[in-house]
Each structure stands twice: as structure tokens, then as C-alpha cells.
Amino acid sequence: MDAIYIITTGSLVAIACGLLGCFLILRKMAMVGDAISHAVLPGIVLAFLISGSRDSFTMLLGAGAIGVLTTFLIEFFHKKGGLQSDASIGVTFTWLFALGVILISVYAGEVDLDQDCVLYGEIAYVPLDLWIGSNGIIYGPRSLYISGVVLVVIILFITLGYKELHLTTFDPAFASAIGISTSLWHYLLMSAVSLTTVSSFESVGAILVVALLIAPPATAYLLTANFKKMLWITVALSILTSATGYYLAVYLDGSIAGAMSTMAGLFFALAFIFSPVDGLIAKRRRQLYETSKN
Amino acid sequence: MEDLIYFFSFQDPNIRYVAAGSVLLAISSALVGCFTFLKKKALVGDAVAHSVLPGICLAFLLSGNKNPVVLIIGAFITGWLALVLIDFITRSSKIKEDTSIGLILSVFFGIGILLLTMIQHSGNAAQTGLDSFLFGKAAALVGTDLVVFSSISLVLVVVVLLFYKEFALISFDEDFAKSIGFPVRRLELVLTTLTVLAVVTGIQAVGVVLMAAMLITPAAAARFWTDKLSVMLVIAAVFGAVSGISGAFISYTAPAMPTGPWIVLIVSMLALVSFFIAPNKGIFYKLLRQYRIKRRILNENILKLFYQLSEIDADHQRARTLTELQNKRPIRMKSLKKGLRRLHIQGYLSNRDDKWSLTEQGKIKGRRVVKLHRLWEVYLTKYLRIAPDHVHEDADNIEHILTPELERRLESLLEYPENDPHSSAIPYDPNLMNK
Incomplete structure (x- = not known):
């Protein structure tokens, strides 16, 4: 039963990340996703200190706001300060993350968080933290519900805003020509990414979330040229990553989140070599074919 | 306050070593960082920093001890491998550079975490302290560690000064450098090697997670004060040194504190102030x-x-x-x-x-x-x-x-x-x- 709980929670988190990641990598914003996932840390710690617990929606909102603030700061330093964008990303998220780690160390006694949790989450403890109703009925692990709700929100966001997200990603000029605000959708997407990274934080930590944001979408991107198919393949890969990662971790007796990233990387490597469309082998074959034809 | 006076009087030889070591590490990464910054490769530094973790763990698993030379070799290999893979993925597929950076960074770090937790769970007594590579521990910079890390930093500083003109040229105008017959490929190889080395040496004090900041932030801050490369290098080195010595101080007064975040926070504050008040820019x-x-x-x-x-x-x-x-x-x-x-x-x-x-x-x-x-x-x-x-x-x-x-x-x-x-x-x- 524990295995099912962990794999399901992992899948829910991975699917939410992967769906948003598809938009991120096509918008060339993968590193902004990385930055947000690091930068929400001080928000999480502060929300902990203020609310005193983990399971409040204020925490999600507060930390989500910090994520949006991060995007804003990155653009502010880039546009107003004239700092090149890669350095702007690098400076912004490292100092926010450093601040978060320091807050954790300083308030070690008061905050139920430690550096390990920051680095690779506590998905292994998911089955221990149960949601118990007032009449004593056990509904199952709390994280399962939180990640489920977040996934539903993300799916709603993507289906309702599909046209806008799609257009602002692939043809921003056309989008603004027909009256869709690119910056509004940019910030909405960033809010969604913040929300997801905050909710995934407990399960997989602040850094490995990036693997779930980037690796499955990148793999799917190599397997298809159709965006809708890419989303579906990402969903499948996310579930696969979660399940295989869990068993790898059990086998090696290591961190589940670490093993999930490892598996995500392995799937990418497989697609990179064997993909029928864009794989190394397929490309080499095509090359050989072209040269033999000439 | 007493701690402050005692620390900065440098009477204790241990303090002297730790302080000198941290400053040297910070300076060498700040100098190398200036060139990666100018080449717009700042985030590549982040990827390298995360990617050395599996190397450290593998080196430990294979050798069974924490000999700094062995760990550095391991870190160096995976750091290099990460750079090569990022370049390879970007060149030979439709994946964009930012995606391949993020991918390699997170997957390598994930593998590193998997290995690290495996080692921790194995109950091997020699592994204690291995996790200080994550967030750094300047106070651990003593004995052979200090000698090894400081010598690499010195080598870095010397190489940067020796190749100053060449690096400047390939950072600003690669095409021109090529046209006048510079061995651009080989120089870039030297520069990437230096980047990996800078990361590898910094991890003892700053840790792999935040090492990128030591490359990016001093350079970004220095860029706001000047348009001259030589001045920029000096300012970046000073910012690096200030944060390095503060990190050493914090590590000395509060041993439970991870040093890396403090060093990064201090250098970031210097950078933020620079962004706002620097004249002209x-x-x-x-x-x-x-x-x-x-x-x-x-x-x-x-x-x-x-x-x-x-x-x-x-x-x-x-x-x-x-x-x-x-x-x-x-x-x-x-x-x-x-x-x-x-x-x-x-x-x-x-x-x-x-x-x-x-x-x-x-x-x-x-x-x-x-x-x-x-x-x-x-x-x-x-x-x-x-x-x-x-x-x-x-x-x-x-x-x-x-x-x-x-x-x-x-x-x-x-x-x-x-x-x-x-x-x-x-x-x-x-x-x-x-x-």
C-alpha cells in the first residue's frame, strides 16, 4: 500500500510539473523554471514561521507570490539594470535560495524543515502523514490530496487557457495582434509554475523538481512534433518516471526523488538515441540514406 | 563582538589558514567567473556546479575514503562530462541550450543525491562530512584539504593572469580572434577547464548547490562599476574576497551553520547594492x-x-x-x-x-x-x-x-x-x- 501511495503522489507531482514544463521548454524558459523552484524556498520557510504549519493554503499562496516576484526581479534587473538575462537569473535565484537555507538553519528549532528536505524532499514519508477526519476516519496521505488538488488546478488552467498559452508560446506577435496579452499569460504561467513547485517541494525538494519540470517534456519533445501529443507523452513519462524511480530507490536504498531524476534522465537518454523522429540513430540513418542517394 | 576581534586579529593559526583559504577560493572563482559571464555562459557554471556531486560520490564509493585529491578528480570528471553533454545535446538535437542546461543540471544532481543517500544509508563511518559538500563548510578547510584546494586556486589565478589577453579577446570578439589566427578552440578548452576547476575548488567552502553564485554574482556586480576588463577583474576579486572571509568568520563562530549560503548572501548583497547605486550603470x-x-x-x-x-x-x-x-x-x-x-x-x-x-x-x-x-x-x-x-x-x-x-x-x-x-x-x- 505504501508503494502505491508514494508512486501515486510522485506521479501527480510529476504530471503537474511536466505539463507546465512543456510550455517552459518551448518558450526557452527552462532556466526560469529552475530559478523559481529555488527561489520559493524563503517563501516556504517564512510561511512556516508565520503560520506554524505546513498544510495551509496561505503557504501555497505566499510562496507562489515569491515565485512571481522572482520572475519580476529577473526581468527588472535585466530590463532596468541592463544585466544580461542569464546572469540576472543566476544572481536572483541563488541569493533567494541562500536566504532560504539560512532561515532554515537559524530557525532550525521552530521550523519542521531541514536541509535534506530542501534537497530531495520527503516523499518516502508520504504514507506516514495521514489525513484523519474529525470522526476518526482515515482518508489516506495528506500529500496525495494536496498534489491531487494542485494537479486539477493545473489541468484546469491549461485546458481553459489552452488557446492563449499555445498562441503566446508559438506566435507571440500574432497573439498580441489579436489582443492576447503576452505578459499577462507569462505571469499566469509563472504563477502556475510557482504553485506547482511549492506543492511539490515536500515530496521532491526544491532542486529535483527541476528534473520533473524539464526532463519528461524534453524527452517527449524528441518523440513528437505535435504539441498535444507532446503533452500526452509527458503525462505517460511522468507516471513511468515515478514508478520506476520508486523501485530503483528501494533497490539501491537511496533517495526516491534522486532515483526519479535518474530515471527521468535515463528516459531522455533513450529517446535521444533511439527516437524514431529525432534520435541519433534515426538521424544517422537518414544521413547515410541521403549520401547513398547522391 | 569578541569573536569578531579575535577572528580578525588572525592570532590563531587555524583561523589564518581557513581565512586565507576561503579568500583564495573566492577570488579564483570570481576571476574565472568574469570570463564565463562575458561569454554569456553564466548558467553553464550552475550546471557544472550541480554536476560535480555524482563525481564526488562515485570517487568516494570507489576509493572508500575522503582523500581530497581523489574527490577532486571525480568531481572534475563529471563536471567536464556535464559540459560536454550540454554542448552535444544542444548541437545534435532540436533541444535548446537552456533546456539542455536544466536537464543535465537536474539529472546529474539527482544521480548525485541518489548516490549520496545510498552512501549515507550504507552505514559507512568514513562518509560523515561528505554532505558538507552540499552547502559548504569553510571551517573544514584545514590540513591536506587546505593545501590541495589552495594550490588549485593559485594555479587558477596564475593561469587567468597569464592568458589575460587571449581570454579577453575570445570573450569579446571570437570571430576576430579566429580571423587573426588565434587557437580559439584550444583557448575555450582552457577556459572551460578553468571553469570546472573553479567549481571544484569552491565546493569545499560554498558547496555544490550555490557554487554558481560565486562564478556569476561577483562578475555581475563588478560589471556595473566599470567598462574595463582589468578593473572588472579586480572589483570582482575584491567582492569575492570580502564574501569569502565573511563566510570563514561565520563558519568559525557558528559551526553548525552552512557556510555557502552566507557567502552567497553577502556577495549578493554587494551585488544588489551595486545594481542600484553604481554610477552610470x-x-x-x-x-x-x-x-x-x-x-x-x-x-x-x-x-x-x-x-x-x-x-x-x-x-x-x-x-x-x-x-x-x-x-x-x-x-x-x-x-x-x-x-x-x-x-x-x-x-x-x-x-x-x-x-x-x-x-x-x-x-x-x-x-x-x-x-x-x-x-x-x-x-x-x-x-x-x-x-x-x-x-x-x-x-x-x-x-x-x-x-x-x-x-x-x-x-x-x-x-x-x-x-x-x-x-x-x-x-x-x-x-x-x-x-
Whole structure:
């Protein structure tokens, strides 16, 4: 039963990340996703200190706001300060993350968080933290519900805003020509990414979330040229990553989140070599074919 | 406070070593970071930093001890491998560079975490302290560790100084470097090797998670203070050194604290301050400059307005009310009032009973703006063959920018035309015309 709980929670988190990641990598914003996932840390710690617990929606909102603030700061330093964008990303998220780690160390006694949790989450403890109703009925692990709700929100966001997200990603000029605000959708997407990274934080930590944001979408991107198919393949890969990662971790007796990233990387490597469309082998074959034809 | 005095008196040899080591590490990564920054490869440094973790763990698993040389070799190999893979993925597939950086970074780090937790769970007693590579521990910089890490840092500093000219050239103008026969490929190889080495040496003090900041942040901060590479290197090194020694101090006074975040926080504060207050490039300075330009444009527009009104009724001394001005050209009331007061103080306008009139000085200035506007309209219609009804807006902008030299060139090029395309007379300075 524990295995099912962990794999399901992992899948829910991975699917939410992967769906948003598809938009991120096509918008060339993968590193902004990385930055947000690091930068929400001080928000999480502060929300902990203020609310005193983990399971409040204020925490999600507060930390989500910090994520949006991060995007804003990155653009502010880039546009107003004239700092090149890669350095702007690098400076912004490292100092926010450093601040978060320091807050954790300083308030070690008061905050139920430690550096390990920051680095690779506590998905292994998911089955221990149960949601118990007032009449004593056990509904199952709390994280399962939180990640489920977040996934539903993300799916709603993507289906309702599909046209806008799609257009602002692939043809921003056309989008603004027909009256869709690119910056509004940019910030909405960033809010969604913040929300997801905050909710995934407990399960997989602040850094490995990036693997779930980037690796499955990148793999799917190599397997298809159709965006809708890419989303579906990402969903499948996310579930696969979660399940295989869990068993790898059990086998090696290591961190589940670490093993999930490892598996995500392995799937990418497989697609990179064997993909029928864009794989190394397929490309080499095509090359050989072209040269033999000439 | 006592701690502070004791620490910075450097009486304790241990403190001396730790402090010197941290400073050296921070300086070497700041110097190398300047070049990765200029080559716009800042985030690659982040990827390398995360990617050395599996190398450290593998080296430990294979050797069974924490010999710094072995760990460094392991870290170096995976760091390099990460760079090669990022480059390979970007070149040979449709995956963009930022995605491959993020992918390699997170997957390598994930593998590292998997290995690290495996080692921790194995109950091997020798592994304690391995996790201090995550967030750094400057106080652990003693004995052989200190010797090894410091020597690499020294080598880094020396190599950067030796190859200063070459690195500068490939950072600013790679094509030119190629064209004059520089071994660009080989130099880049040296530079990437230095980047990996800088990361590898920094991890003892800062840790893999935040190491990227030691490459990026001092360089980014220094860039705001200067346009000269040599000065930038010195400033970055100073920022690095300050944060390095503060990190060592914190690690000494609060041993439970991870050093890396403190070092990064301090260097980031230096950077944030630089972003705002640095002269010329700082955000405050830029805002101030913008404000000044806006103010000048408003001043000139008001004087132009007065001159145009006086052209209509051929009376340059006539005093005008706010409504009169507003009717000719709507300007926001608040800005208009402010501008009028300012021009009054500067002596371009005189004020009586809430009515304003041009002084002689103001007349000259207003005339010049009107002249520039009309000259430019002539220029656009005559030389660029733009329709007369399309030239006004452009002239509205350029009239504030044209310098006296350009003004003279324009006049002689157009041979002092009498009228603009809308057949308004172009006003010249009557004293000059008589000569």
C-alpha cells in the first residue's frame, strides 16, 4: 500500500510539473523554471514561521507570490539594470535560495524543515502523514490530496487557457495582434509554475523538481512534433518516471526523488538515441540514406 | 563582538589558514567567473556546479575514503562530462541550450543525491562530512584539504593572469580572434577547464548547490562599476574576497551553520547594492538620467509653445494664461505648472499676475527648438522623400536631441531654407543672419 501511495503522489507531482514544463521548454524558459523552484524556498520557510504549519493554503499562496516576484526581479534587473538575462537569473535565484537555507538553519528549532528536505524532499514519508477526519476516519496521505488538488488546478488552467498559452508560446506577435496579452499569460504561467513547485517541494525538494519540470517534456519533445501529443507523452513519462524511480530507490536504498531524476534522465537518454523522429540513430540513418542517394 | 576581534586579529593559526583559504577560493572563482559571464555562459557554471556531486560520490564509493585529491578528480570528471553533454545535446538535437542546461543540471544532481543517500544509508563511518559538500563548510578547510584546494586556486589565478589577453579577446570578439589566427578552440578548452576547476575548488567552502553564485554574482556586480576588463577583474576579486572571509568568520563562530549560503548572501548583497547605486550603470542613476531627459523635453516643449504662440500674434512679449497655453497644446496641468515655475527660476520666463511671458533668453531657446523642428521636416521631405504630412512626429522627437554641430551641418546642407514643408517660416537668429 505504501508503494502505491508514494508512486501515486510522485506521479501527480510529476504530471503537474511536466505539463507546465512543456510550455517552459518551448518558450526557452527552462532556466526560469529552475530559478523559481529555488527561489520559493524563503517563501516556504517564512510561511512556516508565520503560520506554524505546513498544510495551509496561505503557504501555497505566499510562496507562489515569491515565485512571481522572482520572475519580476529577473526581468527588472535585466530590463532596468541592463544585466544580461542569464546572469540576472543566476544572481536572483541563488541569493533567494541562500536566504532560504539560512532561515532554515537559524530557525532550525521552530521550523519542521531541514536541509535534506530542501534537497530531495520527503516523499518516502508520504504514507506516514495521514489525513484523519474529525470522526476518526482515515482518508489516506495528506500529500496525495494536496498534489491531487494542485494537479486539477493545473489541468484546469491549461485546458481553459489552452488557446492563449499555445498562441503566446508559438506566435507571440500574432497573439498580441489579436489582443492576447503576452505578459499577462507569462505571469499566469509563472504563477502556475510557482504553485506547482511549492506543492511539490515536500515530496521532491526544491532542486529535483527541476528534473520533473524539464526532463519528461524534453524527452517527449524528441518523440513528437505535435504539441498535444507532446503533452500526452509527458503525462505517460511522468507516471513511468515515478514508478520506476520508486523501485530503483528501494533497490539501491537511496533517495526516491534522486532515483526519479535518474530515471527521468535515463528516459531522455533513450529517446535521444533511439527516437524514431529525432534520435541519433534515426538521424544517422537518414544521413547515410541521403549520401547513398547522391 | 569578541569573536569578531579575535577572528580578525588572525592570532590563531587555524583561523589564518581557513581565512586565507576561503579568500583564495573566492577570488579564483570570481576571476574565472568574469570570463564565463562575458561569454554569456553564466548558467553553464550552475550546471557544472550541480554536476560535480555524482563525481564526488562515485570517487568516494570507489576509493572508500575522503582523500581530497581523489574527490577532486571525480568531481572534475563529471563536471567536464556535464559540459560536454550540454554542448552535444544542444548541437545534435532540436533541444535548446537552456533546456539542455536544466536537464543535465537536474539529472546529474539527482544521480548525485541518489548516490549520496545510498552512501549515507550504507552505514559507512568514513562518509560523515561528505554532505558538507552540499552547502559548504569553510571551517573544514584545514590540513591536506587546505593545501590541495589552495594550490588549485593559485594555479587558477596564475593561469587567468597569464592568458589575460587571449581570454579577453575570445570573450569579446571570437570571430576576430579566429580571423587573426588565434587557437580559439584550444583557448575555450582552457577556459572551460578553468571553469570546472573553479567549481571544484569552491565546493569545499560554498558547496555544490550555490557554487554558481560565486562564478556569476561577483562578475555581475563588478560589471556595473566599470567598462574595463582589468578593473572588472579586480572589483570582482575584491567582492569575492570580502564574501569569502565573511563566510570563514561565520563558519568559525557558528559551526553548525552552512557556510555557502552566507557567502552567497553577502556577495549578493554587494551585488544588489551595486545594481542600484553604481554610477552610470546603476538603476538609480539610470532613473535619474531618464527623469532629467524628460524634464528637459518638457522645458523645451513649453518654450516652443510660447514661441509658436508669439509667431501667431507676432508679439514676443505678450503674457499668456494657462488656458491659452493649454488650448494650443494640451500638456498635463501638473507638469505644465511645474515646468513654468522651473523655467521662471531659470530665467527663461517671467511671471506676473499668473500670466507668463518669454524673456529674451527664453525667446532664443524657444526659437532654436522651433527652428530644429522645421529644419528636420525639410530634411526628411527633401532627402528621404517622406510625405510632408508624415514628418511632424519624428521632428517632435529629434528637436530635443540634435546637437549644435548637427544643427550647423543641417543648416548648410539644406542651404538655410526659408520655409518648412508646411510653409511656416524657419526662424533664424537675426544677429547671425546679418553677418
